[in-house]
Amino acid sequence: MLSIEDKKALAVKGEDCFILAECFFDRAFKRPGYLFNQGGRSAGSAHLQKNLLNFNPILYHQNKAIFIKEVVAHEIAHLITYQLYGRVKPHGKEWQYIMTQVFNLPANTTHQLDISDVQGKLFLYRCACSEHQLTVRRHNKIKKGTVYLCKKCKCELEEVSK
Incomplete structure (x- = not known):
């Protein structure tokens, strides 16, 4: 379970990402809803049609800095890609462009977080x-x-x- 402060930190980083994208593309983007019950080995997920982001609370607690720096931007890049281009490859050239040119982050498709606490049998x-x-x-x-x-x-x- 995430504290209100943790949820705010993720949402603030999300808002920062949207502002960067709006300045870069000179257009507005619809803000998403946030969920904090992502399970399994995924750090987060973007539900494009529902405009929702979901984050893994266990991995967040263990990796707060990486989440704030990279995971939030990774998932928001999916939403922005969808709003700009519609259905394209999830980690295709459009998404990679947003990661590298808008967010100035590497376009890593998977995280390297320790998943031993969420791995399962x-x-x-x-x-x-x-x-x-x-x-x-x-x-x-x-x-x-x-x-x-x-x-x-x-x-x-x-x-x-x-």
Whole structure:
């Protein structure tokens, strides 16, 4: 659960990002709603049609400076991209342009935060060349018939018996 101060800090950074974009593009952008219940390994997400941002409170608490510096801008760049260009690739050239030219940040598509506290149980699988740790979601998909192949050796992943 985030404190009111933490929620304000995220919203203030969001407003700063929108002001930068408005100055850069010389137009107004619709402000989003904010949610603070993102789960799993994602630091945040942007819901384009709903104009909502959702942030992971556990990862925020552990990485406040990175969230304020990069994660908020990353998600707002998605909303601005959508408002400017409509449906395009999520981390395509339009989004990258906003990250680098408007926000002066690297256009990293994924975060490098420690996710050990939000990881969840992992399942061990093996192919011909190595072992793989799969999330419960992928494990359950395999149990229902989905086949995953190793990117290196192209062999099917098989669960390691306990």
